[in-house]
Amino acid sequence: METVTPVAVGAIMGTLARLLLLRRDYRQFPSYPQGYTIHLSLGFIAAALGAIAPPAIIQGDLAAASFLALAATQFREVRSVERETLRNVENTELVPRGTAYIEGIARVFEARNYLAMLTGLAASMASTAVSEQGLLWSAGAGAAAGLLIGIALYRAMGGRRVGDIAVVKPAAIEFDGPLLTVAGVTIMNVGLDSARRRYMDEGLAVVIEPKDANARATLANLGQRQAIAHEVATVLGIKLEVDEREFTPIARQNPDTGEVVMAIVPLLNDERALVRAVEYVPVLEGTVRKPVQSGLWPPDLASLERATGQVSRR
Amino acid sequence: MSPEGSRILAVITTREGVVGGGVPVFLVASEKERDQVSVLLSRILQAVVHDLQNGVYVIVRH
Structure with missing residues (x-):
């Protein structure tokens, strides 16, 4: 009987932690009943596996504890399933997510299963430790530990957003002959007069100014830029046909x-919605670069003083 | 961007005497006709019209 409570509490707390994190990625990956079912079930399995370990060790069954290692293999599968799904729908997107974004999302989904497992493990451990005190104490301690760990992990997993590493400002669209230009940077050659007029009449533009050299290197990544384009097109909608x-x-x-x-x-x-949408785009883990940490950059360059910014370049 | 990179699919020009190479060249009578043909071709080919600013428009798939 003293094993049932820790396992039950651990499994429940772990699944709740997964549910909490599932609600959070509403925007990153639109959820649907099937997606919810898949990830809640996997979260439950992860939590149960984590919860089984402490009572198993107490009873001297070390083999059961080693099942945790097996789980890791299982969850790696989750990552490839997510990647596969997103890659398969990629060519149905008018503005593709890009491979870096897909990789980032897939990684997050794998990581969240480990979080469910950790929460389950912690809750079960606390519950096992006080199981002598009776059922209520045991369940209470497990729930408290699970809640604590769950909230801590929830906080720790919140990634940075573009708004944290850069200043986003609205800008004007200009045409230099057929060249679509924003803030002195040429974006593309728009040959058709009708298309140019549509850009002038209905288009919006933004400038994303990196706060330091690290942010600049991160924003240089093509995957990060594609993620910005995709997210903005998703949030604001886009006038675009194939x-x-x-x-x-x-x-x-x-x-x-x-x-x-x-x-x-x-x-x-x-304009304000556009700026907010850009600021809200997640900084992809795989695109983060920190050249300044190498110590080779002098402080003035590292803080990205606008000294070089005066030069307008086409 | 397509994996093999950008490709010119067609050339539309008002300049006579342009000799076709590996791409189809559409010779048009006026700038108005050039615009119309460019729009139609770009929609048909699902590609972008670029203006080379010398009277030549190219249709490019990216």
Whole structure:
């Protein structure tokens, strides 16, 4: 009987932790009943596996504890399943997510199963430790430990967003002949007069100014820029059909200043919404670069003083 | 971007005497006709019209 409580409490707390994290990725990966079912079930299995370990060790059954290792293999599978799914729908997206974003999402899904497992393990451990005190104490301690660990992990897993590493400002769309230009950076050659007019009349643009040299290196990553284009097109909507490729949003970086610019013809024509949408784009774990940490960068360059920013470049 | 990189699919120009190479060249009578043909071709080919600023438009698939 003294094993039932820790396992039950651990499994429940772990599954709840997974549910908590599932609600959070609403935007990153639109959820649907099937997706919820899959990830809640996997979360439950992960939590149960974690919860079984402490009572098993107490009873001297070390083999059962080694099942945790087996779980790791299982969850690696989750990552490849997510990657596969997203890759398969990639060519149905008008503005693709890009491989870096897909990799990032897949990684998050794998990691969250480990979190469910850890929460289950912690809850079960606390519950096992006080199981002598009776059922209520045992269940209470497990729930408290699970809650604590769950909240701590929830906090720790919150990644950074573009708004944390850069300043986002609205900008004007200009045409230099056929060249679509935002803040001095040429984005693309728009040949058709009608397309140019649509950009001028209905288009919006942003400048993303990195706060330091690390942010600049991160924003230089093509995957990160594609993620920004995809997210903005998802949040604001986009006036784009498959045969109108000139309206595909592209984020380009000014090599002199590190500023990233992007123009889009959104359905929701609201500058403030556009800035908010860009700020809310997650910084992809796989694109983060920290060249300044090498110690080779002098402080003035590292803090990205706008000294070089005066040069306007095409 | 397509894995094999960008490719010119067609050339539309008002300039006479342009000799076709590996790509189809559409000779048009006026700038108005050039715009119309460019729109139609770009929609048909699902590609982008670029203006080379010398009277030549190219249709490019990225």
